[in-house]
Amino acid sequence: xKPFTVHxxxxxxxxxxxxxxxxxxPKQFLKRIEKTGFGEFLFYDWRFGGDGKKNPDFVxxxxxxxxxxxxxxxxxxGCGSSREHAVWVLxxxxxxxxxxxxxxxxxxxxxxxxxxxxxxxxxxxxxxxxKRAQEIDDYELTVDLEKxxxxxxxxxxxxxxxxxxxxxxLLNGLDDIGLTLQYESDIxxxxxxxxxxxxxx
Amino acid sequence: xxxxxxxxxxGRSGQASRYNSGITMARTLFEKIWDTHVVATPSGRSPILYxxxxxxxxxxxxxxxxxxRAAGRKVRQPGRTVATVDHNVPTxxxxxxITDLIAAKQISALQANCKEFGIRLFDIDSPExxxxxxxxxxxxxxxxxxxxxxxxxxxSTHGALGSLxxxxxxxEVEHVLATQCxxxxxxxxxxxxxxxxxxxxxxxxxxxxxxxxxxxxDGATGxxxxxxxxxxxxxxxxxxxTLCNMSIEAGARAGMVAPxxxxxxxxxxxxxxxxxxxxxxxxxxxxxxxxxEGAVFDKVVEIDAAQLCPFVTWGTxxxxxxxxxxxxxxxxxxxxxxxxxxxxxxxxxxLEPGKRIQxxxxxxxxxxxxxxxxxxxxxxxxxxxxxxxxxxxVRAMVVPGSQAVKRVAEQEGLDRIFRDAxxxxxxxxxxxxxxxxxxxxxxxxxxxxxSNRNFEGRQGRGGRTHLVSPMMAAAAAIEGHFTDxxxxxxH
Numbered sequence: 001x002k003p004f005t006v007h008x009x010x011x012x013x014x015x016x017x018x019x020x021x022x023x024x025x026p027k028q029f030l031k032r033i034e035k036t037g038f039g040e041f042l043f044y045d046w047r048f049g050g051d052g053k054k055n056p057d058f059v060x061x062x063x064x065x066x067x068x069x070x071x072x073x074x075x076x077x078g079c080g081s082s083r084e085h086a087v088w089v090l091x092x093x094x095x096x097x098x099x100x101x102x103x104x105x106x107x108x109x110x111x112x113x114x115x116x117x118x119x120x121x122x123x124x125x126x127x128x129x130x131k132r133a134q135e136i137d138d139y140e141l142t143v144d145l146e147k148x149x150x151x152x153x154x155x156x157x158x159x160x161x162x163x164x165x166x167x168x169x170l171l172n173g174l175d176d177i178g179l180t181l182q183y184e185s186d187i188x189x190x191x192x193x194x195x196x197x198x199x200x201x
Numbered sequence: 202x203x204x205x206x207x208x209x210x211x212g213r214s215g216q217a218s219r220y221n222s223g224i225t226m227a228r229t230l231f232e233k234i235w236d237t238h239v240v241a242t243p244s245g246r247s248p249i250l251y252x253x254x255x256x257x258x259x260x261x262x263x264x265x266x267x268x269x270r271a272a273g274r275k276v277r278q279p280g281r282t283v284a285t286v287d288h289n290v291p292t293x294x295x296x297x298x299i300t301d302l303i304a305a306k307q308i309s310a311l312q313a314n315c316k317e318f319g320i321r322l323f324d325i326d327s328p329e330x331x332x333x334x335x336x337x338x339x340x341x342x343x344x345x346x347x348x349x350x351x352x353x354x355x356x357s358t359h360g361a362l363g364s365l366x367x368x369x370x371x372x373e374v375e376h377v378l379a380t381q382c383x384x385x386x387x388x389x390x391x392x393x394x395x396x397x398x399x400x401x402x403x404x405x406x407x408x409x410x411x412x413x414x415x416x417x418x419d420g421a422t423g424x425x426x427x428x429x430x431x432x433x434x435x436x437x438x439x440x441x442x443t444l445c446n447m448s449i450e451a452g453a454r455a456g457m458v459a460p461x462x463x464x465x466x467x468x469x470x471x472x473x474x475x476x477x478x479x480x481x482x483x484x485x486x487x488x489x490x491x492x493x494e495g496a497v498f499d500k501v502v503e504i505d506a507a508q509l510c511p512f513v514t515w516g517t518x519x520x521x522x523x524x525x526x527x528x529x530x531x532x533x534x535x536x537x538x539x540x541x542x543x544x545x546x547x548x549x550x551x552l553e554p555g556k557r558i559q560x561x562x563x564x565x566x567x568x569x570x571x572x573x574x575x576x577x578x579x580x581x582x583x584x585x586x587x588x589x590x591x592x593x594x595v596r597a598m599v600v601p602g603s604q605a606v607k608r609v610a611e612q613e614g615l616d617r618i619f620r621d622a623x624x625x626x627x628x629x630x631x632x633x634x635x636x637x638x639x640x641x642x643x644x645x646x647x648x649x650x651x652s653n654r655n656f657e658g659r660q661g662r663g664g665r666t667h668l669v670s671p672m673m674a675a676a677a678a679i680e681g682h683f684t685d686x687x688x689x690x691x692h
Contacts, residue, residue: 017541030637032303075419081354083370084371106370110372113370168245177379180249180384181380
């Protein structure tokens with residue numbers, strides 16, 4: 001996993017609540033068996049018309065948000081299905097973090113496995129960042145995982161909550177399967193006491 | 202609360218957590234299952250939880266198997282891993298070639314992966330094939346007290362049997378394949394107590410929609426819900442599965458119902474359920490699982506069943522619900538924070554505020570999905586359909602949850618009732634719940650659906666989904682618009 005330490009980048013505002021994983025990546029793009037190459041499908045039904053033509057009004061198509069690496073969106077971002085494709089499509093598109101006031105559990109969990117940061121702010125903090133991203137040209141945020149804070153050049157700053165162990169893994173780009181396997185002897189001992197039902201395989 | 206917080210202090214083993222100042226501490230169903238599955242509690246990190254059963258399907262697994270291969274790892278416990286194909290299988294008669302080549306490739310990838318890693322697969326031509334959340338309980342894989350995961354958010358369904366079951370992403374699928382464990386933060390607990398009784402025509406689906414309408418689509422984020430109270434006790438296993446299935450739509454990590462005689466009678470005798478002396482031991486264990494008297498939940502929500510009625514969603518998330526006797530809401534009366542989302546939803550849905558729900562005409566009906574495709578759901582829908590005809594403007598389809606459900610339905614003659622009424626009777630799979638197979642809505646088509654999500658484009662780009670119970674869907678198919686099932690003329 002690619003480590004995440006400090007990232008500064010342009011912010012794109014998606015001023016909608018409850019952005020679900022079906023919007024982030026519609027189901028017809030879930031049939032691929034690879035992890036990469038999803039970027040073009042991000043927010044597909046919003047970015048493109050039924051005829052496949054670009055919707056110029058969609059926020060990510062506005063020239064001033066070109067190259068944005070931080071997305072800011074309304075509460076309950078990533079609700080819905082468990083598809084990790086929703087994280088792969090965001091990272092493949094070029095995003096490194098998403099800022100909101102709340103995230104769906106499975107989406108947030110999936111993010112941590114892909115070096116992608118979910119930055120949780122208060123409703124007020126989110127409103128400030130959303131407004132600035134909409135109003136200030138070339139608005140940038142710095143997401144500082146080392147310090148656990150997010151800040152801009154206009155004086156906004158806030159700490160964001162993150163599990164200490166998740167932070168450690170993200171900072172160092174650790175493979176958590178490897179970390180679990182450090183407890184192989186505990187797993188083996190548990191399995192000795194709880195053998196698998198013999199009938200399945 | 203103090204005792205509870207203490208019990209969860211990191212570094213304590215499950216055994217130690219049962220006691221507080223020498224007194225046995227009352228524990229919830231969730232805590233009992235959690236405690237007995239903690240393999241290790243490494244200092245400074247989340248507990249490592251053992252997974253009893255891992256269900257696998259074609260869409261969220263190929264990248265996980267690739268990860269195993271890349272790291273030279275194998276599946277640690279093939280005996281605790283079961284696979285099927287459900288999400289993108291066509292519901293045309295079996296044997297019809299799969300014309301979607303990318304879908305076909307995904308199915309063949311699962312076949313190859315199961316062969317390579319020694320995993321039991323209920324394949325497309327298997328008499329046991331079905332939606333993963335239908336066949337798990339049906340075959341007796343799902344049992345009370347288990348930890349169960351699957352790369353699908355509706356894994357919460359299995360909690361109906363008193364297991365702790367939750368959806369995971371592909372990285373975690375790989376993690377479980379490789380280690381049979383997951384590193385998991387301890388969720389909070391919520392009890393939803395449902396008092397009173399459900400009126401005729403008000404089903405588990407309406408209960409689920411009523412709860413989500415009340416607490417919101419993020420009302421249970423971070424929580425595991427235990428559904429309790431006389432109404433939940435009175436639900437069949439199918440009804441409990443419908444209720445637990447929709448937990449994720451309220452943001453919950455999982456939903457559970459304590460095992461009781463209904464559960465035990467359901468599991469007993471199923472193909473992969475423990476039998477003989479092993480079965481007796483298991484049943485004794487299951488009886489010890491219900492939450493203890495005085496167990497403390499982080500949050501308690503009370504629902505009065507008398508306030509429930511048949512519900513219909515009007516918007517683009519499952520929390521946007523209205524009673525069948527109600528109207529599409531007036532946006533002006535909403536709180537500022539909800540107004541914009543509601544405006545966008547109504548725009549997408551092509552609805553005017555104030556329109557009577559019963560005046561909404563529909564084009565399509567879908568009876569199926571892991572929410573409502575079990576035999577009891579089909580019986581309820583068939584009872585409504587019997588002796589009626591599907592409205593001439595409506596295309597309606599019934600998609601059984603599994604081949605086993607389909608067989609039982611056919612033995613009972615339900616397929617005849619549906620076909621005679623003009624419904625399509627199809628093969629099992631996820632079908633139009635998410636439209637990964639050819640069963641999709643056309644732009645602008647409006648559908649009464651027994652599935653779980655009414656998100657924009659969920660059932661097909663531009664499609665408009667209204668979530669309802671199987672009885673309400675069948676009645677809408679016949680009338681061509683939503684109608685109050687409580688006034689239905691049964692033949």
